[in-house]
Amino acid sequence: xxxxxxxxxxxxxxxxxxxxxxxxxxxxxxxxxxxxxxxxxxxxxxxxxxxxxxxxxxxxxxxxxxxxxxxxxxxxxxxxxxxxxxxxxxxxxxxxxxxxxxxxxxxxxxxxxxxxxxxxxxxxxxxxxxxxxxxxxxxxxxxxxxxxxxxxxxxxxxxxxxxxxxxxxxxxxxxxxxxxxxxxxxxxxxxxxxxxxxxxxxxxxxxxxxxxxx
Amino acid sequence: xxxxxxxxxxxxxxxxxxxxxxxxxxxxxxxxxxxxxxxxxxxxxxxxxxxxxxxxxxxxxxxxxxxxxxxxxxxxxxxxxxxxxxxxxxxxxxxxxxxxxxxxxxxxxxxxxxxxxxxxxxxxxxxxxxxxxxxxxxxxxxxxxxxxxxxxxxxxxxxxxxxxxxxxxxxxxxxxxxxxxxxxxxxxxxxxxxxxxxxxxxxxxxxxxxxxxxxxxxxxxxxxxxxxxxxxxxxxxxxxxxxxxxxxxxxxxxxxxxxxxxxxxxxxxxxxxxxxxxxxxxxxxxxxxxxxxxxxxxxxxxxxxxxxxxxxxxxxxxxxxxxxxxxxxxxxxxxxxxxxxxxxxxxxxxxxxxxxxxxxxxxxxxxxxxxxxxxxxxxxxxxxxxxxxxxxxxxxxxxxxxxxxxxxxxxxxxxxxxxxxxxxxxxxxxxxxxxxxxxxxxxxxxxxxxxxxxxxxxxxxxxxxxxxxxxxx
Ligand code: SF4
Numbered sequence: 001x002x003x004x005x006x007x008x009x010x011x012x013x014x015x016x017x018x019x020x021x022x023x024x025x026x027x028x029x030x031x032x033x034x035x036x037x038x039x040x041x042x043x044x045x046x047x048x049x050x051x052x053x054x055x056x057x058x059x060x061x062x063x064x065x066x067x068x069x070x071x072x073x074x075x076x077x078x079x080x081x082x083x084x085x086x087x088x089x090x091x092x093x094x095x096x097x098x099x100x101x102x103x104x105x106x107x108x109x110x111x112x113x114x115x116x117x118x119x120x121x122x123x124x125x126x127x128x129x130x131x132x133x134x135x136x137x138x139x140x141x142x143x144x145x146x147x148x149x150x151x152x153x154x155x156x157x158x159x160x161x162x163x164x165x166x167x168x169x170x171x172x173x174x175x176x177x178x179x180x181x182x183x184x185x186x187x188x189x190x191x192x193x194x195x196x197x198x199x200x201x202x203x204x205x206x207x208x209x210x211x212x213x214x
Numbered sequence: 215x216x217x218x219x220x221x222x223x224x225x226x227x228x229x230x231x232x233x234x235x236x237x238x239x240x241x242x243x244x245x246x247x248x249x250x251x252x253x254x255x256x257x258x259x260x261x262x263x264x265x266x267x268x269x270x271x272x273x274x275x276x277x278x279x280x281x282x283x284x285x286x287x288x289x290x291x292x293x294x295x296x297x298x299x300x301x302x303x304x305x306x307x308x309x310x311x312x313x314x315x316x317x318x319x320x321x322x323x324x325x326x327x328x329x330x331x332x333x334x335x336x337x338x339x340x341x342x343x344x345x346x347x348x349x350x351x352x353x354x355x356x357x358x359x360x361x362x363x364x365x366x367x368x369x370x371x372x373x374x375x376x377x378x379x380x381x382x383x384x385x386x387x388x389x390x391x392x393x394x395x396x397x398x399x400x401x402x403x404x405x406x407x408x409x410x411x412x413x414x415x416x417x418x419x420x421x422x423x424x425x426x427x428x429x430x431x432x433x434x435x436x437x438x439x440x441x442x443x444x445x446x447x448x449x450x451x452x453x454x455x456x457x458x459x460x461x462x463x464x465x466x467x468x469x470x471x472x473x474x475x476x477x478x479x480x481x482x483x484x485x486x487x488x489x490x491x492x493x494x495x496x497x498x499x500x501x502x503x504x505x506x507x508x509x510x511x512x513x514x515x516x517x518x519x520x521x522x523x524x525x526x527x528x529x530x531x532x533x534x535x536x537x538x539x540x541x542x543x544x545x546x547x548x549x550x551x552x553x554x555x556x557x558x559x560x561x562x563x564x565x566x567x568x569x570x571x572x573x574x575x576x577x578x579x580x581x582x583x584x585x586x587x588x589x590x591x592x593x594x595x596x597x598x599x600x601x602x603x604x605x606x607x608x609x610x611x612x613x614x615x616x617x618x619x620x621x622x623x624x625x626x627x628x629x630x631x632x633x634x635x636x637x638x639x640x641x642x643x644x645x646x647x648x649x650x651x652x653x654x655x656x657x658x659x660x661x662x663x664x665x666x667x668x669x670x671x672x673x674x675x676x677x678x679x680x681x682x683x684x685x686x687x
Contacts, residue, residue, distance in 0.1 A: 023651070031294075199374075
């Protein structure tokens with residue numbers, strides 16, 4: 001995983017609550033057996049006027065001019081501003097893959113669905129929870145004529161946009177992993193001895209859990 | 215020692231290690247695998263030169279992409295090339311890594327959340343995970359079961375563990391005897407209507423109370439299946455005699471001395487008297503009526519004898535807007551009686567409601583009746599090959615076919631329309647599945663979530679109907 005560095009990015013305001021993973025990446029695109037290439041179909045049903053299928057040339061498709069991702073102000077946005085319960089629905093990791101592949105690196109929302117929230121960190125996306133009032137303010141700031149640019153500094157846990165500033169909370173372990181680009185599996189495999197010891201204990205306590213079938 | 219919740223017991227018995235900030239490494243007893251969320255995990259494993267930590271903890275089956283029409287041609291005959299690739303990729307990965315798989319033509323194949331309990335592969339006291347949010351289903355037998363993403367699938371394959379933080383504990387008590395025609399599905403829809411789709415976010419939910427105890431294990435599977443629609447990754451129910459009776463004799467269940475030892479342990483899997491929860495919600499089952507969702511989120515639900523709600527009466531403007539958007543999408547007018555909504559298609563199936571009791575309930579309504587003229591298609595898709603065989607042994611398939619339903623092969627089918635079964639734009643479906651999101655059953659398709667009995671009643675009358683009225687006439 002790449003290290004998460006401080007950056008300045010445009011804020012794209014997606015003013016809908018309960019945006020689910022089916023909306024983030026419609027299911028016809030889940031059939032890929034790869035992790036990359038989902039970005040062009042992010043929010044496909046909202047973003048294009050026709051029905052999208054895998055393998056289509058997206059550059060020829062009619063885009064929905066009313067959808068925020070197609071607004072020239074927000075081109076190249078790296079920060080998604082969202083409403084409550086963002087990422088609800090299925091556990092599919094294709095949703096953060098699509099967001100990351102499109103170029104989003106930070107999502108700001110008043111609340112996130114749990115599984116999606118976890119999946120973000122594993123894919124180098126930083127989800128930030130902010131109070132409703134702050135989110136409302138940001139929507140106002142992001143929907144004026146000129147796009148809102150924001151600086152995200154993870155190590156300082158600080159968001160800055162012009163004169164506006166805000167600290168945010170992030171789990172210490174998650175921050176450490178993001179900043180250092182650490183992969184969870186490698187970290188866990190440093191604990192091999194503890195896993196083995198646990199298994200040995202369980203084989204005695206609960207032997208029916210082991211190897212009765214394979 | 216202080217009183218513990220069931221969640222405390224399940225959690226603590228799987229702790230390998232806890233960091234100072236509460237981040238824990240927990241051990242996973244059972245990992246279920248299907249074709250949609252696993253290919254990238256196996257790819258990752260291969261790229262890193264890793265092997266599965268414990269092959270026998272895994273059980274795989276293809277379910278999302280398999281056709282539900284006759285399967286003589288095998289995997290090669292799956293028409294959609296991408297669906298075929300996913301199923302073939304699962305077969306190849308399981309073969310390469312030595313993982314047990316019930317392949318598409320195996321009589322035990324089915325929806326992963328149906329076959330786990332059916333095989334006794336998910337047992338009380340286990341931690342159960344799968345790259346699928348409806349893994350909460352398995353909590354019905356007193357397991358800690360939750361959905362994970364593909365990175366975590368790879369993590370479990372490689373380490374048999376997951377990095378997790380303990381959730382808060384919620385207890386939802388449903389007390390009293392529900393009225394006639396009120397099923398586990400109606401209880402869970404009513405719960406979601408009450409607490410909202412984000413009501414359980416950050417919590418693990420224990421369902422309890424006399425109405426829950428009265429449910430069969432299959433009813434409990436339906437209930438826990440939808441814990442995730444209430445925002446909770448995990449939902450579970452204490453072990454009781456019914457649980458133990460249910461597990462006994464299943465292919466993966468322990469036998470002999472191990473069985474006795476297991477049962478003694480399983481008997482401890484309940485919340486202790488006086489255990490503390492972070493939140494307790496209580497519902498009165500006697501007031502719950504058969505439920506029908508009207509919108510594009512499972513919390514948009516009313517009783518069958520009510521009207522489609524009016525956004526104009528909602529004070530919260532963001533909510534009112536969401537309601538209006540849902541009504542527009544669903545093609546519904548506020549104030550319409552639910553019983554006047556006509557249907558185009560019926561889907562009886564999915565990991566929520568495709569077990570034998572569900573099919574019996576639906577067949578009970580379908581028997582001697584005919585699918586209404588305005589209904590273009592009524593599908594019955596059993597949850598597994600074994601459910602299908604059982605239903606056929608009981609003659610349920612004939613009841614359905616005589617009534618004009620289509621009797622299909624097991625899989626996810628029209629629950630999410632990844633195979634050929636789907637709604638056309640604007641079509642309206644009474645569905646026993648768990649999600650009514652926009653486009654879930656096909657682009658532009660309109661989904662109403664209901665119980666199997668309600669779906670069958672909707673099939674034979676062409677609209678939603680209060681089951682009590684159906685008997686009258
Ligand atoms: S039946 Fe539906 S909800 Fe269940 S696993 Fe299949 S697609 Fe998911």
